[in-house]
Amino acid sequence: MTGYVPSRQDALTLLKQYNKSESLLKHAYAVEGVMRYLARKAGEDEEKWGIIGLIHDLDYEMYPDQHCKMTEKILRENEWPEEYIRAVLSHGWGLASDVEPVTRLEKTIYAVDELTGLVATSALVRPAKSVLDMEARSVKKKWNDKRFAAGVDGSVIEKGASMLGVSLDELITDCIMGMREVAEATGLKGTL
Numbered sequence: 001m002t003g004y005v006p007s008r009q010d011a012l013t014l015l016k017q018y019n020k021s022e023s024l025l026k027h028a029y030a031v032e033g034v035m036r037y038l039a040r041k042a043g044e045d046e047e048k049w050g051i052i053g054l055i056h057d058l059d060y061e062m063y064p065d066q067h068c069k070m071t072e073k074i075l076r077e078n079e080w081p082e083e084y085i086r087a088v089l090s091h092g093w094g095l096a097s098d099v100e101p102v103t104r105l106e107k108t109i110y111a112v113d114e115l116t117g118l119v120a121t122s123a124l125v126r127p128a129k130s131v132l133d134m135e136a137r138s139v140k141k142k143w144n145d146k147r148f149a150a151g152v153d154g155s156v157i158e159k160g161a162s163m164l165g166v167s168l169d170e171l172i173t174d175c176i177m178g179m180r181e182v183a184e185a186t187g188l189k190g191t192l
Contacts, residue, residue, distance in 0.1 A: 111160020130190025
């Protein structure tokens with residue numbers, strides 16, 4: 001299978017083989033949506049960026065203590081391209097991986113992974129429970145509430161924005177815009 005390029009269906013099949021949790025699947029769809037949005041904005045390969053977003057937490061449900069390590073093993077066994085594997089590993093830099101994000105793709109997955117969780121949680125406490133009417137300031141209001149954002153490492157998001165050379169507001173806005181495109185799949189369409 002030299003030269004194998006995985007399709008979205010390949011990634012989705014693999015993701016569902018290792019993940020049954022609805023919340024983890026919704027997170028994967030959210031990250032995929034944001035990656036696709038940002039790929040288009042940057043003039044990059046939307047399909048590749050989306051697939052990497054979709055598959056980035058492949059091992060998290062079954063192997064949380066070996067996060068990234070098992071994903072690398074699974075992707076290698078399935079003969080995924082080195083570029084895809086490296087990008088997936090880079091999202092866990094400093095947390096579950098020592099692969100530092102270098103390319104724009106790698107820096108983007110690193111920056112948006114944690115942020116999609118904060119955006120989703122912020123949307124769910126809004127009256128409409130939707131990302132469709134949400135703006136960056138709604139997320140920023142929750143930013144400093146440590147109880148609200150207990151599972152989110154804000155320093156990772158800030159470092160990611162810095163690596164990409166964008167403001168936190170711009171990154172949050174882009175994340176919201178990408179998540180709007182997958183609002184139905186992530187359960188964040190709400191009651192609008």
